[in-house]
Every structure is written in structure tokens, then in C-alpha cells.
Amino acid sequence: MDLHQLRHFVALAEHANFTRAAEASCITQSAFSRSIQTLEQDLGCRLVERSKRGISLTTQGLALQARARKLLAGASSLRAEISALEMTARPALRFGAGPLPAARLVPDAVADFLDRHGDTRIELRVEMPDVLKQFLNTGEIEFMVADLRHIEASKGYVTRPLRTRRFQLFCRQQHPLLSGGTPAFRALANYPLACTTLPTELRILLGERAGRRTLPVSMECRDTDILLRIVARSNTIGIVTEDVVAHTLAQGGFQTLQFTDTPQALLDGGTCFGISYCADRQLSSAAQRLLESICLFDELSQPYRAAPLGDYCLAV
Structure with missing residues (x-):
């Protein structure tokens, strides 16, 4: 007895018809029938009664139906938990981007970053700058790339200006x-x-x-x-x-x-792109490497006017 046979049996119980159950299971009817017969042989009992009006579950079939649903649900939950553990084990990098830098600059930089650091899991939020600032304050993202002119300047943020784009x-x-x-x-x-x-x-x-x-x-x-x-x-x-x-x-x-x-x-007129993060929080090594890629692709882009280089703290 295996999970495939249990899935086929649950499908048969739901559809009460071999043809429809086989179609729902995406296998041929002959293969589906063999799966049910093998399951009955493994358990040593009849699970379904066949008649001209269709099929019905035996007492053993009804009991198996309830247990099979729980087993399949447990297997699915276990698979999800194992996958989640695998995802948790991978380093996660969470950052945000405004709509304008998310159009070209950020995708180019992320593509370059993933080629070199494919084991990093990235979660990117594309929102308006004022929303990203809230995420930054709550620690939901490590840094943001946005048109900083659209948010109110305040103390406690380190900002790295990027090139202006007309x-x-x-x-x-x-x-x-x-x-x-x-x-x-x-x-x-x-x-x-x-x-x-x-x-x-x-x-x-x-x-x-x-x-x-x-x-x-x-x-x-x-x-x-x-x-x-x-x-x-x-x-x-x-x-x-x-x-x-x-x-x-x-x-x-x-x-x-x-x-x-x-x-x-x-x-x-043009954009006022910049990278911003909280001054009192240490950036992860993954975030620092991605910032390097963003700055590199910013330099490679065709600039309209170069912004001053270097980092500074907003003190307004």
C-alpha cells in the first residue's frame, strides 16, 4: 500500500465512478483499476461494491476512506514542513524597491546577484516609497531603493544616492x-x-x-x-x-x-534614486553584496546627471 493507491481510492470514493476518478487522477482507466485492485489485495478485503448503478463503499472501504484522508493530509503537511525547513535554512534577503527603480535597475542587479549567490532566498517588495519606509522602520526589510524625494527626510537613516534619471x-x-x-x-x-x-x-x-x-x-x-x-x-x-x-x-x-x-x-527634472537603510541596524552580508550589484549597474547605466558619491545620514 502506498500514497498513490490511497489517493486513487479517495478519488474513487469522491466520484463514485471509475472513469471520472481516473480522469481526475490523470491516469488511464485500466491503470486506475489495477491500482484499486492492488490496494484491495494488499489489505485482503473488498473496498468497493460494483453494480449497474455504479459503485458503493463497503464497511472496510468507508473506514479506509476516513483514515486515508487523514494520512494524505498528514503527508501533505509533512511535505510542507520539510520544504519550509529547507527554505528557512537558506539565507533570506528582504528588501524593497519603488516602482521606478523596480522597472530596470533592481531587476538587472538582482539577476547579476543571483548568478553569483544562487543559494540566497530573496523577498522583494515593490511599493511606494512611504510604504517602504514603514517596512524599514518595522524591520520587515533591510533596505530600500526608491525615489527618496517622495518621502519625508528624517534622522536615523543612512542614504546612498544613485544617479539621476531624466x-x-x-x-x-x-x-x-x-x-x-x-x-x-x-x-x-x-x-x-x-x-x-x-x-x-x-x-x-x-x-x-x-x-x-x-x-x-x-x-x-x-x-x-x-x-x-x-x-x-x-x-x-x-x-x-x-x-x-x-x-x-x-x-x-x-x-x-x-x-x-x-x-x-x-x-x-529627474528622479532622486537612492538606497536607504536604518543607521542603527547592521546590514547582512547578503544585503551588502546586493547593494554592490545595485551600485555597479547604476554606474553602468547611461546617466543623465551624476549624483554625489558616498553615503550620508539624513539629518533634517
Whole structure:
């Protein structure tokens, strides 16, 4: 008697039909019938009564059904416990990333890290920066990579600035804006806009230049892949960081937008990426190695403007 036979018997008891039980067990009916017959032989008794109306469980079959369910549930629980022990034995690295760095920088760095440290278990949370800061305070994550301009600066955090990334506008290659020469910036008012996370000050400045009190963003989405799909299938204008645009253009189907009167705010504005962790907590060796990968890929990216190097403590 083995667990496979018990699973087949429980399936037969549930479906009361050899054909349906075999289908549910994903084996042929002949193999299923042999499994039940072997189980009956091993136990030395009949478990089911066969008739024209179907099958019914014998007294021994009813008793086995109750015990078999408990045995299968116990086996499943045991398997889960053993797997959990194996996962617990592996070092766990928990950190968070904002939607913007999670689009390109963090995946590239994590991929490089796992190639060299595949025995490390990583738990990544992608949330808005203020939510990540709460996780940081409670110790649920070791560090965060985010646009730090979106959170209130306070004492007790060590912050490592990363390169600034400029925001760029892009559209699908067949977009109407590309058919009549270089457009004026006010032409944006005629089309829906979609972005990931846009600084408030940049949103207002761009809106004023487009002839609106505020930038008419039709959709904000943390998932860059969803945003790209929407831009590819509509006349929506996308606004993302330049490293995401560069990767997108390489895949084809999109084009960056140039204007006759590009606002200086768009040329000067950008992200304020940084790595932040609590000053009174020691980073694990795995976290330190991942930070090295993040900084490496940050340096390899095409920067718009380099941020000052080195760590510093926010003392505001």
C-alpha cells in the first residue's frame, strides 16, 4: 500500500465512478483499476461494491476512506514542513524597491546577484516609497531603493544616492504626433498620458506648459510592462525614466517624442534614486553584496546627471 493507491481510492470514493476518478487522477482507466485492485489485495478485503448503478463503499472501504484522508493530509503537511525547513535554512534577503527603480535597475542587479549567490532566498517588495519606509522602520526589510524625494527626510537613516534619471515622453511609432513634423508641447493636451510615478513639481510645470492647470494624466501604473502595452496599443503618451525608454526603444515599436519648445523642467527634472537603510541596524552580508550589484549597474547605466558619491545620514 502506498500514497498513490490511497489517493486513487479517495478519488474513487469522491466520484463514485471509475472513469471520472481516473480522469481526475490523470491516469488511464485500466491503470486506475489495477491500482484499486492492488490496494484491495494488499489489505485482503473488498473496498468497493460494483453494480449497474455504479459503485458503493463497503464497511472496510468507508473506514479506509476516513483514515486515508487523514494520512494524505498528514503527508501533505509533512511535505510542507520539510520544504519550509529547507527554505528557512537558506539565507533570506528582504528588501524593497519603488516602482521606478523596480522597472530596470533592481531587476538587472538582482539577476547579476543571483548568478553569483544562487543559494540566497530573496523577498522583494515593490511599493511606494512611504510604504517602504514603514517596512524599514518595522524591520520587515533591510533596505530600500526608491525615489527618496517622495518621502519625508528624517534622522536615523543612512542614504546612498544613485544617479539621476531624466523623465522622457514616448509613444508608438504610428502615433499621429509623429506625422506632422516636430510638434509643440501644447499638442500633448490632445492625447491621454500615462506614467509610473511623476514628481508633483514636474507634473505641475508640465501641465502649465501643456496649457492645463495640472498635467492631465489619464493613468498611473506601478507596472511598467502594463504601461508599455497600453502605449503600444493606443494614442496614449507614456512618461517614464530614460533607462526604461532606452530598453523600450531597443525592443522596437516605440519612439521618443521631441518638441519645438521642450520645457526646461523636463530637461532638468529627474528622479532622486537612492538606497536607504536604518543607521542603527547592521546590514547582512547578503544585503551588502546586493547593494554592490545595485551600485555597479547604476554606474553602468547611461546617466543623465551624476549624483554625489558616498553615503550620508539624513539629518533634517
